[in-house]
Amino acid sequence: MDFRLSRAEEHFREEVHDWLVANLPAGWGTPAFRKPEEPADKVRFARWWQRRLHEGGWAGLHWPREYGGRGASPMEQLLFAEEYTRIGAPSMIDIGVGPALVGPTLIHHGTEAQKHRFLPKILTGEEMWCQGFSEPNAGSDLAAVHTRAELRGDTFHVSGQKIWTSYARFAEWCILVTRTDFQAPKHRGITFLLVDMKTPGITIRPLVEMTGVAWFNEVFFDDVRVPRENVVGEVNGGWTIVITTLAHERSGSAPHARIQGEMRDILDLARRVGRDGQPAAADPRARQRLAQSFIETEILRGLAYKNVSEIMRNGQPGPEGSCLKLVWSEVDQRMKDLALDMQGPYGDLERGAPRAIDGGRWQYEYLWSRAASIYAGTSEVQRNIIAQRVLGLPRA
Ligand SMILES: Cc1cc2nc3c(=O)[nH]c(=O)nc-3n(C[C@H](O)[C@H](O)[C@H](O)COP(=O)(O)OP(=O)(O)OC[C@H]3O[C@@H](n4cnc5c(N)ncnc54)[C@H](O)[C@@H]3O)c2cc1C
Structure with missing residues (x-):
């Protein structure tokens, strides 16, 4: 696989970068920034940010232009996600399932009346x-x-x-x-x-x-x-419609981008926390695990690029997306284990506790990461799909 970008792809990446630099809301992308935490605040913010993305021409990136999207190729979606996370832009998950699941499902199977009625308000964040x-x-x-x-x-x-x-x-x-x-x-x-x-x-x-x-x-x-x-x-x-929705849910073109961002944050954490006056980054056991996490993040990136190649070839996400889902959810969990272990006894403090490191962000993310191997289909189910639909093995 050729990882080099074409001139047009480089240009696209720069365009994304420049827009985000000019439009990122105050504080986002800086280490000390406290993001909204309560669901109602997160959703209010997500609607506002979705509208901004729409005004900037970045909502429905992968949707066809005739339905208000940008018609971006799977490769451009991947580049967008990489740039988006690198700069620390707000998570897109809080806008709900409209842009990622409902939009693509309706574009594929909906009537013209349904597309006309629902798609524009998904793009603007007006309807969740x-x-x-x-x-x-x-x-x-x-x-x-x-x-x-x-x-x-x-x-x-x-x-x-x-x-x-x-x-x-x-x-x-x-x-x-x-x-x-x-x-x-x-x-x-x-x-x-x-x-x-x-x-x-x-x-x-x-x-x-x-x-x-x-x-x-x-x-x-x-x-x-x-x-x-x-x-x-x-x-x-x-x-048939359910299968389309689930395929979009499982494949999400660039989970590695978020994991790469978190890898950078964990490396930063390793330099700030430790035991007996020594940072975790200098402890041989932590270093081994950090290196392992870094390697797994790179493997995930390779898988994401492979997945994008498959989508470009077939025009639709297929069962291979299950490999990506399985790997990213388990890599994510191992990284969060490491983030807590490096903190020693501080890792036991609750989010919001006065002495919790980074306000207890890692405790929250450790607990939240447990869900990754359940939602959008459990790891066992992904393994079944890979065995039967990707490898063609017989049903047990
Ligand atoms: C954070 C989060 C958000 C979610 N959001 C939504 C949402 O918005 N909408 C929604 O509809 N659902 C949502 N879900 C639900 C999610 O889709 C289900 O939890 C998931 O599909 C598993 O179903 P279950 O919980 O009924 O577990 P079960 O299906 O009962 O599974 C229990 C255990 O048995 C295993 N198992 C089941 N069948 C097999 C098999 N054939 N082979 C091997 N092992 C098997 C499973 O892997 C699991 O370990 C969400 C879940 C989470 C964690």
């Missing part, structure tokens, strides 16, 4: 989305969903429960996976709906995570009315 997929008895086995949608005339009546729905409290809309046929084989009785979260009959209960923050929610549907025009694809044909 949540992902109503998991249920108490349908997570890894998503096709087992039981939330019932019954078509009466031109209206679906939806009843059931979703769980682990991130952003549900803040979202205006939800992509909802429902069961419309209980007799058919489970993958054939599923319908993919777009649901207005203000519809009567929806109850949202926050769930507090082990980080102490409540991003998650339980969402209950009690005879919620959804117009038929809000079906994506065919009634009972929703599984």
